[in-house]
Amino acid sequence: MMKPARKQRLMLIGLMVLGASVATGFALKSFNENLMYFFSTTDVMDGKAPKETLFRLGGMVIKGSVERPNDGMMVRFKLTDFSKEVTVEYTGILPDLFREGQGIVANGKLDSHGVFIAQEVLAKHDENYMPPEVKDSLKNQPAAPVTK
Amino acid sequence: MFLIPDAVVRFFHRMASPPHFYAFTEKLMPWLVTIFVLLTAAGLYGGLVLAPPDYQQGDSYRIIYIHVPSAWMSLFIYMVMAAAGGIGLVWRIKLAEVVAISSAPIGASFTFIALVTGSLWGKPMWGTWWVWDARLTSELILLFLYLGVIGLYGAIDDKRVASKAIAILALVGVVNIPIIHYSVEWWNTLHQGPTVTKMDKPSIHVTMLVPLLLMALSFKMYYVIAMLQRARVELLQRERNAQWVKNRFLEKQS
Numbered sequence: 001m002m003k004p005a006r007k008q009r010l011m012l013i014g015l016m017v018l019g020a021s022v023a024t025g026f027a028l029k030s031f032n033e034n035l036m037y038f039f040s041t042t043d044v045m046d047g048k049a050p051k052e053t054l055f056r057l058g059g060m061v062i063k064g065s066v067e068r069p070n071d072g073m074m075v076r077f078k079l080t081d082f083s084k085e086v087t088v089e090y091t092g093i094l095p096d097l098f099r100e101g102q103g104i105v106a107n108g109k110l111d112s113h114g115v116f117i118a119q120e121v122l123a124k125h126d127e128n129y130m131p132p133e134v135k136d137s138l139k140n141q142p143a144a145p146v147t148k
Numbered sequence: 149m150f151l152i153p154d155a156v157v158r159f160f161h162r163m164a165s166p167p168h169f170y171a172f173t174e175k176l177m178p179w180l181v182t183i184f185v186l187l188t189a190a191g192l193y194g195g196l197v198l199a200p201p202d203y204q205q206g207d208s209y210r211i212i213y214i215h216v217p218s219a220w221m222s223l224f225i226y227m228v229m230a231a232a233g234g235i236g237l238v239w240r241i242k243l244a245e246v247v248a249i250s251s252a253p254i255g256a257s258f259t260f261i262a263l264v265t266g267s268l269w270g271k272p273m274w275g276t277w278w279v280w281d282a283r284l285t286s287e288l289i290l291l292f293l294y295l296g297v298i299g300l301y302g303a304i305d306d307k308r309v310a311s312k313a314i315a316i317l318a319l320v321g322v323v324n325i326p327i328i329h330y331s332v333e334w335w336n337t338l339h340q341g342p343t344v345t346k347m348d349k350p351s352i353h354v355t356m357l358v359p360l361l362l363m364a365l366s367f368k369m370y371y372v373i374a375m376l377q378r379a380r381v382e383l384l385q386r387e388r389n390a391q392w393v394k395n396r397f398l399e400k401q402s
Contacts, residue, residue, distance in 0.1 A: 006238050006239060009238045010238045013234055013237060013238065016316070016319060017319055017320070017322060020319075020322075020323050021323050024323045024327070028327070032335075035282050035334075035335045036335050036336045037279065037280075037282065037335065037336045037337050037338055038338075040336070058336055095273065095274060095275030096272050096275075097204060097205070097273050097274070105338055120275075120276075122274045122279070122338060123274055123275060125204075125273055125340045126340055126341075127341045127343040127351050128343075128351045129209060129343065129351070129352040129353060130352070130353040130356075131200035131201065131202070131353055131355065132200070132202075132203040135203035
């Protein structure tokens, strides 16, 4: 059997950890919006994103949407979260992982036409790691139904 | 304690006694080092030579063989430290206190390595060294928690009092551990989601996964070795006036 003094200490420690967890839980819940690193394209189309200030927009680059309209450094592409799309314009050097079908996060603001003018573009890596041959063989298979 | 076999209970009781711990870990050390060297050699060879390049990142992805095990260790060691601290608080076992403080610098180092390697990888891949997303920020807080534990321990002269103080700090900081782990699922982050610890099958090819797991084991071994060595020194310092220390070292001199 546990001695009463030890039992009491164990209870105190349990209560302390529980209290800290509950307090942190409430704090995180109330700051939930601020802890989001970026807004989704649906947020932007629904008008939830801030107007006239910088914010970050995340989404997947739509295949075939990347274009360089003036043959210059300016790139235009469309981002999607598989429900709504936002057009993004960016002038500058894109990161290594930027490509069509890739998730990215852009920092910038909306112009009056609803086009997102990015000042910075970051590539978001996905969690998949595989050798090139496996990727090729996946590509050659008949398209799997999209599960998302 | 009726569920645990008597032999196991006796083993732990003996290990909690400083002279036994000191002698036993001395005998254990060559074995631990051998296993560590074998695991590290196998993991590094598998990760840097045998594993194929990634379809998107080429060879740059190989930093996961350091980054991911370090990040796992940063969480694992924190849990060990907090648990040992808690055991020290409740049962007043000296050895648990020693294990708790001996873990802190190693955990801090792994956290630092995870942050630095992530940053080095982030620049070419993401396009930035650092972002304040939930994963990166919570991991940085973990580093500060470790540094807080080390600093607090150093600031209090009575080491038994110091051990109680750091145990409380470490236990309160445990809240951060699930936050780090789930940060990539609870919030939008730039950091990617989990690869290996997903509920369905890991999204990493098996030729890349095996060296990663070997490296994770190797890092665990390294932690055990480094922690035990630190614990032995810490024990000697605390017990410097005890008879067993005198016996042991006078014996060796003569």
